[in-house]
Amino acid sequence: MSVSEMRQTALAMVAKGRGILAADESTGTIEKRFKSIGVENTEPNRRAYRDMLFTTRGLGQYVSGVILYDETLRQSSHDGVPFPELLARNGMIPGIKVDAGAKDLALCPGEKVTEGLDGLAKRCAEYYKMGARFAKWRAVITIGKDMPTTTCIAANAHALARYAAICQANGLVPIVEPEVLMDGDHTIERCQEVTEWTLNAVYDALYVNRVSLEESVLKPSMVISGADAKRQAPVDEVADRTVTILKRCVPAAVAGIVFLSGGQSDEIATEHLDAMNKRFKGNLPWPLSFSYGRALQHASLHAWKGSAANVAAAQAALLHRARMNSLAATGEYRPDLEKKAA
Numbered sequence: 001m002s003v004s005e006m007r008q009t010a011l012a013m014v015a016k017g018r019g020i021l022a023a024d025e026s027t028g029t030i031e032k033r034f035k036s037i038g039v040e041n042t043e044p045n046r047r048a049y050r051d052m053l054f055t056t057r058g059l060g061q062y063v064s065g066v067i068l069y070d071e072t073l074r075q076s077s078h079d080g081v082p083f084p085e086l087l088a089r090n091g092m093i094p095g096i097k098v099d100a101g102a103k104d105l106a107l108c109p110g111e112k113v114t115e116g117l118d119g120l121a122k123r124c125a126e127y128y129k130m131g132a133r134f135a136k137w138r139a140v141i142t143i144g145k146d147m148p149t150t151t152c153i154a155a156n157a158h159a160l161a162r163y164a165a166i167c168q169a170n171g172l173v174p175i176v177e178p179e180v181l182m183d184g185d186h187t188i189e190r191c192q193e194v195t196e197w198t199l200n201a202v203y204d205a206l207y208v209n210r211v212s213l214e215e216s217v218l219k220p221s222m223v224i225s226g227a228d229a230k231r232q233a234p235v236d237e238v239a240d241r242t243v244t245i246l247k248r249c250v251p252a253a254v255a256g257i258v259f260l261s262g263g264q265s266d267e268i269a270t271e272h273l274d275a276m277n278k279r280f281k282g283n284l285p286w287p288l289s290f291s292y293g294r295a296l297q298h299a300s301l302h303a304w305k306g307s308a309a310n311v312a313a314a315q316a317a318l319l320h321r322a323r324m325n326s327l328a329a330t331g332e333y334r335p336d337l338e339k340k341a342a
Contacts, residue, residue: 001133001171006215007255009133010173013093013217014256014287017326018064020175022260022293023053024097024136026069033297039306047075052304053297054083056315060091062322067095067136067175067291073127084131095134095175096127098163102140111152114139114159117166124170134173136219137163141178141198143186143226148194153201161205168215175258175291177219178202182263186226188233192241195223199249213253219291220246221262222272235268239275243284252285259288261295266321267338269295270328277331289329296321 001009013020025033030049031041039045050072053059066087073096076082084094100116114137124135139156141148156178164174178198180191199220206213223241225233233241246257261269269292276288290296299321304314327333 006173010215010217010255013064014289015064017330018062019290019325019329020258021063021066021296022291023050024067024069033301037302037305051077052311052314054086056318058319059322062326063092065093065095067097069097073130093133094131096132098123098135099137105152105155108149108151110147111142112140113155117162120166121170124167124172128171135167136175136177138177138179141180143184143190143194153198157201157205160202161209161211164206164211164216165209173215175217175219179221179260182224182227184226185228187229188225192223192245196245196249213251214255217255218250218257219260221260235271235275238272239279243276243280254286256287258291261292266295266298270324270333274328274331274333281331290325
């Protein structure tokens, strides 16, 4: 894919009112999700679940692209259409998770670095041939006693930048995902400080590694209170602090920003995104949208329960959440719309 094609893809990924469905759960992660509904974690069940998601009629109106796991990229729908082709037919761009997961960072107890650079160029070339047009790599930053360390921030920024460069060299638009975890009892002020530090390090590394920002998308965490913090910051404060940091750290050239939900509840993730777009509409250099996994799938998964008889209800639940987040991406969401749907 040429630079101009990658740029068109990046812009299409963040088109007005559309976001990204993260359906890239590893086999281990999907097992936890399936356990919650009493479904066995088998390849046919994983395929059936993703088939239910991807064949939802009208989903492409709200979802611009779908991040897939390696296994899913190679699977087909119940009527034999390869998933990448199925998504493209329905107006959604196929993407692929390319990292090998967060592993213990040597000499930094409690911290992680994401691995997967070995052989990445070859994998990216294969994924492109299979229909993928963008990729994702997630780095995790933990806030805790004496954490994060400069070592952790630098190692993850470097890995993200090397990944992004390799993707672009092979025609894939990189989603750059530095997640500051919400685990812990830290304040929102501490989260803001660490998020700013992380994003500055990431964009320094992207520059050093010659990554073209116009053909990239940022997937950050929001600036929120730690999950166990005594004070949970209200929605407007989360919106203000998050946008403040983005304006300080993210170059205007970046194609767009799609937030991860990071363990927030479905509706809170939607409310936070909506507040940012309501308060700063027209005053930002990039669109703010969503790239949610659990916060898009949770209601749908629990409606499905592994039964073909429940597919219509599960798809309705997914379409509703996608529509709510589409409205939030343009600052037009209202909580009463949830009640009307219920």
